[in-house]
Amino acid sequence: RRIASGLKKAHDVGVVHRDISPDNILLENDRLDRARVIDFGIVKDTNAGAHTIIDNGFAGKMKFVAPEQLGDFGHSVGNWSDVYSLALVILALAQGEPVDLAGSPVDAITKRRNGIDTSGAPEPLRSVLDRMLVPDPAQRMRSMDEVIAALDQLALPQGGGKGGHKGGPDAGQKPVAKAKAATAGGKIPPRNVLIGSGVAAGVALLAGAGFIAFGGKSAPSQSTTTALPAGKTVALEDVQQAILASLPNVACSWVDVAARVDGGGFSLAGEGVSSQPAQVESQVYDAVRQTGAKMTSSDFSKVAPIDASYCSTLDALRGVRDTGASRLMASQPRYELAKLSDGKYAGQVGAKVVTDISLDGVTEDFALYSIEKSNEVSEIIGSREQFMATLKVSDALIQIAKDKYRVISEGTLKPGWSGLVLITGRGGFSDKLLSDLGSAEGRARFSKVAQANGWKASIAWYKFVDDIPN
Structure with missing residues (x-):
């Protein structure tokens, strides 16, 4: 509820975050009353006449973005997009791991259209999550006001620990202390993956106290290759060549794509213009995947839509x-x-x-x-x-x-x-x-x-x- 209240403040001044994920919600000294939504670097201003360089282009982390952020449902990005992403964060916290919504852009859209399984959340909460996770934004909860009202109607136990009072986070401010990561059953959360404290943590968070785990960015590997199961390796040069070979085949586009070694795989970042930004990412992603490379992330938020x-x-x-x-x-x-x-x-x-x-x-x-x-x-x-x-x-x-x-x-x-x-x-x-x-x-x-x-x-x-x- 606290995070929803913070996002409501942003929405009230015409700002959609578009990247709600565990990485962007921090707790100062484990206190919920100090929770902060951070990283407004890819916000969309919904005020009339306002624009960003990426406009409605893809922005956000693949596991937590709404289907319209991937180009589905007419690219209708708005407050309801943050509603969808917040539901995925809550669900990940409740069941102890994120929902598997990654893959190529086409796969990611298909998984969302097929609906999200919320059975890992407690029954009172499922009804709210189901309404927040409707694929079609026109049928989904449209505002954080609706989310807060629905949560207030749930009979949830008050969580213990520090914090516990209601109120919105200081959106956009940098944390002054490091947030600690919670684990479930002694598990160590992988980098950039949220591991919640099970159902109890999910309920406690909504009641006003709980834990959120955050993956920190580790130093990039000095190696320019990643290992394949068969003992073969894929070099950064192989990935770059695959990108260069794919770009001439992406219709109606002029895009630059950078690749870098990221842990045990590779990350991609695209920038430019295209009549179909999501299609650019899909084709480049598939071309790189055919080399056998493991993809850790893909960010094409700076590929802007252009007139046909x-x-x-x-x-x-x-x-x-x-x-x-x-x-x-x-x-x-x-x-x-x-x-x-x-x-x-x-x-x-x-x-x-x-x-x-x-x-x-x-x-x-x-x-x-x-x-x-x-x-x-x-x-x-x-x-x-x-x-x-x-x-x-x-x-x-x-x-x-x-x-x-x-x-x-x-x-x-x-x-x-x-x-x-x-x-x-x-x-x-x-x-x-x-x-x-x-x-x-x-x-x-x-x-x-x-x-x-x-x-x-x-x-x-x-x-x-x-x-x-x-």
């Missing part, structure tokens, strides 16, 4: 993607549209976008373009010759180091996503080739010219919003 009108351009450019060193560095991922005070577009609503470009190792020609919704393409720089000429006369292009430059571009923009595209190669660049990618003939022409001239493409993505009236 970008798909033809993304699919064509992804075929010639530069997989080497990063060449485009965005100064910030999100811009508020406003009236420009000077320059060519003074008085008009737009934005000034700052991007750093690395041309280290680029010995041939190159060009810069912007792409927007519905395949609108604009040329910024058409060739190396034009780039160098502009560098001499314009403050919008500055050299900041050897082979590194800063481009300041401005224009009248619309809300939505925009990409800055760098294409390198032996020339033949044309904004018309990009503009025509919406047709099969245009894509064929682009592919032919790109292959003939050895093109390589890089993209930096920006989101433009108009939350503040101009």
Whole structure:
């Protein structure tokens, strides 16, 4: 009940946590009256006009997120998503271990749609958990007010120990003392896995006292391989190669995926844009799993949903993607549209976008373009010759180091996503080739010219919003 009260405070100011899990609930000195919900790093602001870089993209730990956070039920993320996650934490505490809801994104969605077995919880509590764990968010308990009211109706014994009074936690504050981990029957909880004190602990927590176990992050292993049952090993390089091989096959996406050794397996983290973020994670996850690697975690919360009108351009450019060193560095991922005070577009609503470009190792020609919704393409720089000429006369292009430059571009923009595209190669660049990618003939022409001239493409993505009236 105390945790629900704390989340209610967050919801009342328009914030959805989206990552309710044992790792993010701490007890100071074992006191429930000092319980704190922490790590609001992936919150979603539900106030009108508010946005985050990941918007409704996947966020949270796979074992505790609601089905809509995985892309099911129209990606309808809200207060009810925290309701679902809190129920999974309570159930894990009551039965002594988390519900098995991990696996690939497709597996995780299927398990949730099939319903959650709450038989490990005491009977009075099961009725509340069942209502909190309805897969369809439209049919689920919709608020922490409902959760608190339902819990108050249960005849639960008051738990002993420290704490015991009601009241919300100090959401978002850092703990000032380490939380101790509880064990069930002398078991040692694995890293990042909650082991509750059985049914009694679950009841006690809801009554106002109890224990929560938290897995701490151990130091990463120095080894870059993980052992397989047959004695074989999977190297980090194998995982990285599997990722690189899978990304060109993920339709309508432009994503970077990092892999690292994590204990006895590997963790993945994705960032970029896609018309179907959940599908990106599923395909990459499956590709890595086929190497025999053990996956410990997968976080694609920074893969943002993008309009399908970008798909033809993304699919064509992804075929010639530069997989080497990063060449485009965005100064910030999100811009508020406003009236420009000077320059060519003074008085008009737009934005000034700052991007750093690395041309280290680029010995041939190159060009810069912007792409927007519905395949609108604009040329910024058409060739190396034009780039160098502009560098001499314009403050919008500055050299900041050897082979590194800063481009300041401005224009009248619309809300939505925009990409800055760098294409390198032996020339033949044309904004018309990009503009025509919406047709099969245009894509064929682009592919032919790109292959003939050895093109390589890089993209930096920006989101433009108009939350503040101009």
